[in-house]
Amino acid sequence: MRYGLKDRVVFITGASSGIGRACAIEYHRAGSRVVATARSFDKLEALASQLGGDRIVPVVMDVTDPVEREIALRTTRERFGPVDVLVNNAGWASFGTVLRMPDEHFERMLAINFTAPVALIQAVLPEMLERGSGQIVNISSVVGSQAIPRMTTYSAAKAALTALSTGLRMELKGTGVDVLLVAPGSTNTSFFEAAGTVDAKAERLSQASYSPERVARAVVRSSRRRRREITLTLEGKLITVIRRASHRLADAIMYRVAKSTMPELER
Ligand SMILES: NC(=O)c1ccc[n+]([C@@H]2O[C@H](COP(=O)([O-])OP(=O)(O)OC[C@H]3O[C@@H](n4cnc5c(N)ncnc54)[C@H](OP(=O)(O)O)[C@@H]3O)[C@@H](O)[C@H]2O)c1
Structure with missing residues (x-):
C-alpha cells in the first residue's frame, strides 16, 4: 500500500541547501505541508517565498541544540499538527x-549526523505510534556501508545512522511507521565547500555526481512507495555490490578514489 503525501506534515532538517532544500521542494510539490529547518x-x-502559499514554514534550528529542536517541533505542532514524515538530512563532514x-x-x-537524528526520532515517534502511521527518512551515505579513507570518521558517523535505521525498522515492524534509509553517492551540493579541513581536502569524489533534485525525486518516490532502502548513483550502487563480493576489492577501489580526489595537505 502506498503512503499518500498530500497534506502530510514533513519536517526536514538541513533544508537551506542541497538535498534538503530539493526535498522540501519535492515534498511540497507532492502536496505535503513542509517545515523547512536549518541554521540559515x-x-x-x-x-x-519561492514556493509561496501556506504549506511551507521556515524554522531556524541547529539540530545539535535540544532547546531549538524542542521549539521547532512545538512550532510545527502549533502550525500544522504532529510530524508525519521526519527527514533527517542535515549533515556535515570534516x-x-x-x-x-x-x-x-x-x-x-557525530552530533549532526547521528545523535541529533536519534533525538528527533525519539521526539516524533510516540505520536506516530499513537496514530499507527508515519515515516522516518534518514539521509545517510554510501560511505556508511563502505568507508572511505580521509573521511573515515564521517563514514563512521554515517555507518551509525545506517545501522540505526536498520535496527529501528525492525523495532517498528507492524506499527505502521516506516523507516527509509537513503544512501546518496556523490551529489552536486555545497557539501564539500561547507566541510571542515584537517589534513585532506576534496572538491568532490566523482565526476558522475547526481543533482540534489534527482536525489530528492528518488527520496519522495521511495517515501510514497514505502521503500526500505535506496542507494543512489551508479558508482554508489556498484561499490555496495562489490563490497558484498569482496571487501578487499571494495577497499582497494575506495583507497584509489581517496588518493586521487583527496590529496593530503601540507601540515
Ligand atoms: N553531497 C554529497 O556528495 C553527499 C553524499 C552522500 C550523503 N550526503 C548527505 O546528504 C545530506 C545533505 O547534504 P548536502 O549534500 O545537501 O550538503 P549541503 O548542501 O552542505 O547541505 C547541508 C545542510 O545541512 C545543514 N546543516 C549543517 N549543520 C547543521 C546544523 N548544526 N544544524 C542544522 N542544520 C545543519 C545546512 O544548513 P545550515 O548551514 O543553514 O544550517 C544545509 O542545509 C547530508 O546528511 C550529507 O551527509 C551528501
Whole structure:
C-alpha cells in the first residue's frame, strides 16, 4: 500500500541547501505541508517565498541544540499538527585522517549526523505510534556501508545512522511507521565547500555526481512507495555490490578514489 503525501506534515532538517532544500521542494510539490529547518534563516525564507502559499514554514534550528529542536517541533505542532514524515538530512563532514581529526570535529560530525537524528526520532515517534502511521527518512551515505579513507570518521558517523535505521525498522515492524534509509553517492551540493579541513581536502569524489533534485525525486518516490532502502548513483550502487563480493576489492577501489580526489595537505 502506498503512503499518500498530500497534506502530510514533513519536517526536514538541513533544508537551506542541497538535498534538503530539493526535498522540501519535492515534498511540497507532492502536496505535503513542509517545515523547512536549518541554521540559515535567510536561505529558508528565500525558499519559502519561492514556493509561496501556506504549506511551507521556515524554522531556524541547529539540530545539535535540544532547546531549538524542542521549539521547532512545538512550532510545527502549533502550525500544522504532529510530524508525519521526519527527514533527517542535515549533515556535515570534516576531511582528514583519524590520527589528526580533532575531538571537536569528530564530536560535531557525530552530533549532526547521528545523535541529533536519534533525538528527533525519539521526539516524533510516540505520536506516530499513537496514530499507527508515519515515516522516518534518514539521509545517510554510501560511505556508511563502505568507508572511505580521509573521511573515515564521517563514514563512521554515517555507518551509525545506517545501522540505526536498520535496527529501528525492525523495532517498528507492524506499527505502521516506516523507516527509509537513503544512501546518496556523490551529489552536486555545497557539501564539500561547507566541510571542515584537517589534513585532506576534496572538491568532490566523482565526476558522475547526481543533482540534489534527482536525489530528492528518488527520496519522495521511495517515501510514497514505502521503500526500505535506496542507494543512489551508479558508482554508489556498484561499490555496495562489490563490497558484498569482496571487501578487499571494495577497499582497494575506495583507497584509489581517496588518493586521487583527496590529496593530503601540507601540515
Ligand atoms: N553531497 C554529497 O556528495 C553527499 C553524499 C552522500 C550523503 N550526503 C548527505 O546528504 C545530506 C545533505 O547534504 P548536502 O549534500 O545537501 O550538503 P549541503 O548542501 O552542505 O547541505 C547541508 C545542510 O545541512 C545543514 N546543516 C549543517 N549543520 C547543521 C546544523 N548544526 N544544524 C542544522 N542544520 C545543519 C545546512 O544548513 P545550515 O548551514 O543553514 O544550517 C544545509 O542545509 C547530508 O546528511 C550529507 O551527509 C551528501
